[in-house]
Amino acid sequence: MNIVVGVSDMQVSNDPKAAIITYSLGSCIGLTIYDKVARVGGIAHYMLPDSTIDTAKANENPYMFANTSIPLLFKTAYKLGAKKQRLRVLLVGGSKIMDQNGFFNIGNRNYMAARKMLWKNNVVVDYENVGGSVNRTIKLFVKSGQIKLKVSGGSEFEI
Amino acid sequence: MIDLKKIIKDIDKLEPIPQAVQKVLSIVNNPDSSISELTDVVQYEPSLTANLLKICNSPYTGLTREVDSVHRAVALLGMNQVGDLILLAGASKKLSKAQKGYDLKPGELWKYSVSSALLSRELAKRVGKVDEHFVFTAALLKDMGKLILSQYVADSFEKINQLVTAEGFSFREAEKKVIGIDHAELGGMVMEKWKFSKKMVSIVRNHHLSDETYDPETYVIYLGDILCMMMGIGVGADGLAYRFYKDVLTDLKISEKDIQGIMADFGVKIKEVESLYSLS
Numbered sequence: 111m112n113i114v115v116g117v118s119d120m121q122v123s124n125d126p127k128a129a130i131i132t133y134s135l136g137s138c139i140g141l142t143i144y145d146k147v148a149r150v151g152g153i154a155h156y157m158l159p160d161s162t163i164d165t166a167k168a169n170e171n172p173y174m175f176a177n178t179s180i181p182l183l184f185k186t187a188y189k190l191g192a193k194k195q196r197l198r199v200l201l202v203g204g205s206k207i208m209d210q211n212g213f214f215n216i217g218n219r220n221y222m223a224a225r226k227m228l229w230k231n232n233v234v235v236d237y238e239n240v241g242g243s244v245n246r247t248i249k250l251f252v253k254s255g256q257i258k259l260k261v262s263g264g265s266e267f268e269i
Numbered sequence: 270m271i272d273l274k275k276i277i278k279d280i281d282k283l284e285p286i287p288q289a290v291q292k293v294l295s296i297v298n299n300p301d302s303s304i305s306e307l308t309d310v311v312q313y314e315p316s317l318t319a320n321l322l323k324i325c326n327s328p329y330t331g332l333t334r335e336v337d338s339v340h341r342a343v344a345l346l347g348m349n350q351v352g353d354l355i356l357l358a359g360a361s362k363k364l365s366k367a368q369k370g371y372d373l374k375p376g377e378l379w380k381y382s383v384s385s386a387l388l389s390r391e392l393a394k395r396v397g398k399v400d401e402h403f404v405f406t407a408a409l410l411k412d413m414g415k416l417i418l419s420q421y422v423a424d425s426f427e428k429i430n431q432l433v434t435a436e437g438f439s440f441r442e443a444e445k446k447v448i449g450i451d452h453a454e455l456g457g458m459v460m461e462k463w464k465f466s467k468k469m470v471s472i473v474r475n476h477h478l479s480d481e482t483y484d485p486e487t488y489v490i491y492l493g494d495i496l497c498m499m500m501g502i503g504v505g506a507d508g509l510a511y512r513f514y515k516d517v518l519t520d521l522k523i524s525e526k527d528i529q530g531i532m533a534d535f536g537v538k539i540k541e542v543e544s545l546y547s548l549s
Contacts, residue, residue: 136501210513
């Protein structure tokens, strides 16, 4: 069974039959975590780096922003038995339109927001596939912890 | 070498937007037309009426009262929005098919087109002095060229992708180089064939700003497209490999903060857009 994570969405599961999948990450980030002992995994697919631009929107949908979605991803996984020190952590996405540099590179700012927050909380990032002008799809099999990534223009591979 | 004449001939195979929809567009685009002119056209087209009412009663429009006639739809939503919805209903079937060359599954090009139309309309509202309805139409139809080019892109994908990944070409530039024509140019020809206005033809042809003529409507559509790609809505094998022109934002007086605001607003709407697809 596929559990689809939409844009500005988050899903965490310990259902051994489930695969959590998020399609088409452009400048958004798909932060993926997995605990192989508890067999709990989740993906947060956020769109913007910082909720201070619109706190009302963040209350309505906290999964839209890095700073409001990332804590929820970890907390939800902990509730299902995941432990921080066992987590495999992956950062995927953060692309830009060609020549989109500096302030308008929201993809990079989404990426930096995650790096900063994870670093502050002593979470090590195990794998990254970020940047460029591609879009990405990531799929996590809850039972095995197997993770598959597809980058536009190429075929799916395991990470 | 790919035969360009053959590609252009493929335009004829593309079933045009239904005539009734074209008629609706011309009525809505004329500021002097009346509601009855519009309802006269639509009410004799059962499938059009049914689709319109389905959309009107979906969570997308947010109407609390039931809409049971075209007349009522116009009263509640206004001519322009009803025009947009009729076009949407008329173009949906064509846009819903999978596009192999662009690695788009069924529904993805639809989602992309509808989202960029809605985003462009939102941008038009902010910018002002731009015809929102016109912008919606152009944004919705701008990728019709992909319906034809998809097959040719599939055949030459490796070459195109090589130019994009190794030589810094945008996807559109690579299409042009390898195939001899790109999806925007071809889309312009489709609009011409379907007898859309010169302005519409030029906007569709130039929606990636391949030539440098300044035109606020083209800029709005260009930017709506960029936002759509960034949000990854229905994006395919071409990824985000299109050029960004910062001057567009300066000219439209749109800041980076505005951009984030528009993305945040749209982020809430995406689910409603998806609910619309299930109706199409």
